[in-house]
Amino acid sequence: MAAETRGRTRIGVFVPFTNTNLEPDMMMLRPEGTSLHFARLGGYDADEIPDEGQMAQLGASDMEEPLRLIQGVRPDVVIYGCTSATLAHGPKFDTDLRSRIAAQSAAKTVTAAGALVHALKKLGAHRIGFASPYVPSLNDEAIAFLASEGFESVGRADVDGTLDNEGQGALLPEDVFELGKRADHPEADAVVLSCTDMRAVEVIAELEAELGKPVVTSNQAMMFQVMDIANLGPAPKGFGQLFERISA
Known part of the structure; x- marks a missing residue:
C-alpha cells in the first residue's frame, strides 16, 4: 500500500518567487500524512543581487494578500520560507512577523530564521x-x-x-x-x-x-520545528542528527 500522503496536517509554505529548491526539499522532508501547499512571495527584484537591501524589501513586503490566499487551504501550520528576508531586519522583526502571520492565519507559524x-x-x-x-x-x-x-x-x-x-x-x-x-x-x-x-x-x-x-x-530546521510544534513524526530518515531527535 502506498504511504499516506495527506490528512494529518496541512502545511502552508511561503516561497520567494525565484526560489527553485524549497519546494522539492520540503517534499523530501515532510512526514507521512502531511500535505504541502505553496504560495509565492514577491517584493524584490529578480534581476538584482539578493543583498541585504533586496532581502529587507522582501521581508517588509505586504503579506495581506498572500495570507488571504493561503488561508483558502485552512493550513494547520504556516512556514515563512526565506531566511535572509528576516535576518536582514533582526530578531524582533522576525518575532513580530511570526506573530502577525499566526494572528491572521490562525495557524501555528514558523519562520526560517527562527527555525x-x-x-x-x-x-x-x-x-x-x-x-x-x-x-x-x-x-x-x-x-x-x-x-x-x-x-x-x-x-x-x-x-x-x-x-x-x-x-x-x-x-x-x-x-x-x-x-x-x-x-x-x-x-x-x-x-x-x-x-x-x-x-x-x-x-x-x-x-x-x-x-x-x-x-x-534552513529547510531541515523549518520542517523540524513544524514536526516539533505540531507533534508530528516519525521524521524521514537520512536528514541528520536534528531529525533523529523527532524519531527518538
Whole structure:
C-alpha cells in the first residue's frame, strides 16, 4: 500500500518567487500524512543581487494578500520560507512577523530564521560554523542575528564571487558540501547552512559523517520545528542528527 500522503496536517509554505529548491526539499522532508501547499512571495527584484537591501524589501513586503490566499487551504501550520528576508531586519522583526502571520492565519507559524535558532537550541549548540550563498555583508547580518540569540560563530565560509538569485539556487550539492567543510571549526558544536534556496538538505548526512557534528540547514530546521510544534513524526530518515531527535 502506498504511504499516506495527506490528512494529518496541512502545511502552508511561503516561497520567494525565484526560489527553485524549497519546494522539492520540503517534499523530501515532510512526514507521512502531511500535505504541502505553496504560495509565492514577491517584493524584490529578480534581476538584482539578493543583498541585504533586496532581502529587507522582501521581508517588509505586504503579506495581506498572500495570507488571504493561503488561508483558502485552512493550513494547520504556516512556514515563512526565506531566511535572509528576516535576518536582514533582526530578531524582533522576525518575532513580530511570526506573530502577525499566526494572528491572521490562525495557524501555528514558523519562520526560517527562527527555525535555525530553534534547532540550535534543541541541539544544545553554542558555537557554530556558518555558511551561506549570500553576499558577505548579508552574512555579517546573519551572524549578528545569531549572536543576538546567543550563538557565537567561530567559523565562516563565504561563496566565491557574487551570486544572483539564479546562481544561489544553481549551486550543486557537492559545492554546498565543500562550503560546509570550509565553515567548520574545531570549536564549533554544529555547522549552519543558511538559505532556503541552497541545496543543503541533500548533503546533511554526508557532511555530518565528514565533520562528526550536527549540520543544520534552513529547510531541515523549518520542517523540524513544524514536526516539533505540531507533534508530528516519525521524521524521514537520512536528514541528520536534528531529525533523529523527532524519531527518538
